[in-house]
Amino acid sequence: MLDNSQMSDEQLVEAFQAGHLAAYDELVSRWQSRIRGAVWRVLGSTEDAADITQEAFLRAFRGLKAFKREAKFSSWIYQIALNLCRDSLRRKKGKNYVSLDEPEPRIPLLLSKGPSPLELSEGNQLAERVRSAIQKLSEDQREVIVLKEYEGLTFVEIAETLGLPTSTVKTRLYRGLVELKQHLARDGVTGASPIPDSNAS
Amino acid sequence: MTTNSNSNCEALRDDMVALLYDDGEHAERSRARDHLARCVPCRADYADLKAVRKELGGWTLPAATLPVPPRARVRWFPAGLAAAAGLVLGVGLSMAGRNALTPSSPVASNQSFTPSASTGASTPRLVSYDELQELLQTQESRHQAELADLRQSLVLQASASTARPENSLKSVSTVSPNVIERLLKESEARQASLVETRLAGLKSQTDLQRQYDMAQIAAGLAYIDSRTGADAARTSELMKNLVRVTAKPQDR
Numbered sequence: 206m207l208d209n210s211q212m213s214d215e216q217l218v219e220a221f222q223a224g225h226l227a228a229y230d231e232l233v234s235r236w237q238s239r240i241r242g243a244v245w246r247v248l249g250s251t252e253d254a255a256d257i258t259q260e261a262f263l264r265a266f267r268g269l270k271a272f273k274r275e276a277k278f279s280s281w282i283y284q285i286a287l288n289l290c291r292d293s294l295r296r297k298k299g300k301n302y303v304s305l306d307e308p309e310p311r312i313p314l315l316l317s318k319g320p321s322p323l324e325l326s327e328g329n330q331l332a333e334r335v336r337s338a339i340q341k342l343s344e345d346q347r348e349v350i351v352l353k354e355y356e357g358l359t360f361v362e363i364a365e366t367l368g369l370p371t372s373t374v375k376t377r378l379y380r381g382l383v384e385l386k387q388h389l390a391r392d393g394v395t396g397a398s399p400i401p402d403s404n405a406s
Numbered sequence: 407m408t409t410n411s412n413s414n415c416e417a418l419r420d421d422m423v424a425l426l427y428d429d430g431e432h433a434e435r436s437r438a439r440d441h442l443a444r445c446v447p448c449r450a451d452y453a454d455l456k457a458v459r460k461e462l463g464g465w466t467l468p469a470a471t472l473p474v475p476p477r478a479r480v481r482w483f484p485a486g487l488a489a490a491a492g493l494v495l496g497v498g499l500s501m502a503g504r505n506a507l508t509p510s511s512p513v514a515s516n517q518s519f520t521p522s523a524s525t526g527a528s529t530p531r532l533v534s535y536d537e538l539q540e541l542l543q544t545q546e547s548r549h550q551a552e553l554a555d556l557r558q559s560l561v562l563q564a565s566a567s568t569a570r571p572e573n574s575l576k577s578v579s580t581v582s583p584n585v586i587e588r589l590l591k592e593s594e595a596r597q598a599s600l601v602e603t604r605l606a607g608l609k610s611q612t613d614l615q616r617q618y619d620m621a622q623i624a625a626g627l628a629y630i631d632s633r634t635g636a637d638a639a640r641t642s643e644l645m646k647n648l649v650r651v652t653a654k655p656q657d658r
Binding site: 234 | 420422458459462464637638
């Protein structure tokens with residue numbers, strides 16, 4: 206008999222559906238931090254990320270008995286979390302929210318001996334510019350960029366998660382990257398070439 | 407960014423994305439490579455996209471959203487970190503000891519001073535601070551004894567040259583015993599001061615390193631306790647409660 210930690214997601218889902226409820230614990234511990242990271246990148250708020258992640262896993266728990274094992278559990282949980290993100294963004298649309306989250310120390314501050322305060326400051330500035338540029342993307346583009354760049358999903362997995370053809374995923378990625386290039390150049394991030402003047406012929 | 411209006415180029419954008427992420431079908435990436443080899447504007451576009459991807463790597467997750475290490479790994483983390491800190495400290499001491507006793511150093515100019523020489527082992531072993539200090543003191547006393555012998559032999563030579571003035575020019579030249587003694591004293595003082603300096607430096611380095619390592623361990627543990635540990639425990643507790651509440655009576 207395999208230990209829960211040695212089982213694949215599919216085996217854990219099967220075990221859960223057969224009545225072994227503890228299998229869900231393993232699925233939660235396996236995926237919650239990745240889901241929370243993805244949600245945080247899509248929403249840009251740590252507090253919302255924690256709430257939405259929790260809600261996503263509650264919904265998954267309720268729906269897992271009926272989950273058809275044709276899709277991967279990971280795609281399914283990403284899908285639930287991204288749907289919740291969209292709902293959250295829709296609710297907030299038109300309202301200006303200021304995050305009360307404290308600026309979070311990044312891990313290099315805690316563990317690394319390497320970078321100087323200047324480098325750290327520059328690193329944080331770059332991170333903030335990238336975050337800001339990604340927040341300016343449309344939801345569709347932001348989702349594919351986050352899933353590809355930061356979650357490392359394949360085109361097929363992203364397509365499965367978002368219910369899109371892979372060609373659409375690639376097109377959104379391309380357009381998203383082009384827009385990011387422009388936003389980053391506008392913010393003066395090193396290495397980005399300036400935006401072409403729209404008035405110029 | 408270069409705007410490429412050629413319809414052929416536009417048709418190949420998906421392939422270019424496949425090449426950019428090294429994903430998708432092999433044929434797509436191959437088509438993109440062929441096209442980039444011929445099309446200068448698309449090559450510029452591709453380079454731009456690569457540069458954007460590099461910039462995106464600069465956006466790291468804040469500590470609160472960092473992945474929670476698996477429970478099995480959490481268990482060994484403090485012990486592993488402590489062991490790593492110990493190893494760093496040991497290597498630091500060993501390096502410092504070796505630096506203090508390089509062949510160019512006056513202290514070690516005549517005799518090998520590495521602990522391995524005293525134990526007869528071919529590979530160097532790590533030594534503690536106290537052990538190193540003890541070895542240095544032994545070395546110092548040996549040097550003192552050698553200097554005393556040398557001084558005595560010089561005095562004997564000087565007295566012999568006084569007795570046989572014809573040999574004095576050849577053996578001790580024009581340097582008087584007083585000058586030699588002064589030089590010896592200076593050399594002795596220099597060596598003693600060097601040893602003291604090395605020891606003081608080594609001690610302060612060791613203290614600093616220990617303080618730094620302890621601070622890192624404390625910070626790491628505090629971070630785990632306050633963030634991931636608490637989060638994981640909260641979520642796990644919630645899930646367990648949920649499972650308990652929703653379970654059928656026979657599952658309970």
